[in-house]
């Protein structure tokens with residue numbers, strides 16, 4: 221799967237994408253991430269990408285022409301990518317949306333900066349996504365969140381596909397059961413006996429119950445959201 225990112229700060233993507241499972245998947249050729257420097261498409265000698273807002277007000281607004289030119293250039297190279305604008309005003313990102321996006325052959329992600337983006341950019345994309353109800357200074361970190369969450373769902377990226385079925389939000393709305401490893405006792409806290417029993421049917425039932433309890437205590441809001 222391919223990710224094409226339009227950003228003013230391509231360098232922000234380098235170390236995070238080299239590390240861990242995403243880095244390995246890129247090396248193995250299962251995922252491909254290309255950054256496209258928005259500055260290259262800036263206007264005039266200064267490669268201007270922003271300007272003052274019409275109607276007044278503080279801060280700068282990203283102009284539409286450089287973003288349009290960048291989108292057109294990426295599209296000419298790789299037609300048919302699903303185009304996403306990262307913005308706090310978008311649809312809130314969750315595991316179900318990550319799964320739907322992972323079924324697409326490629327995404328184009330546009331990371332905004334400054335105080336805002338000219339409204340006319342919205343008509344040039346297929347979807348707007350927010351990673352949560354808080355404001356960051358730019359769409360770069362949100363873009364990386366989407367690449368990581370979507371990329372790890374692409375077949376072959378995770379070593380063990382079974383772990384995907386069991387982790388939190390695998391069904392869209394349940395937290396994962398509690399996990400333990402060695403030692404059997406740590407600072408007075410013992411691993412629950414059932415996990416040492418070897419009785420796999422009982423272990424499975426215990427885990428399901430724990431996941432249900434944990435979800436209802438910690439995230440009662442999730443209970444009516446189960447999707448599959």
Ligand code: ADE
Nearest residue numbers: 306307308350351356362
């Ligand atoms: N850009 C700034 N804040 C954002 C957020 N919460 N989600 C997506 N893009 C953003």
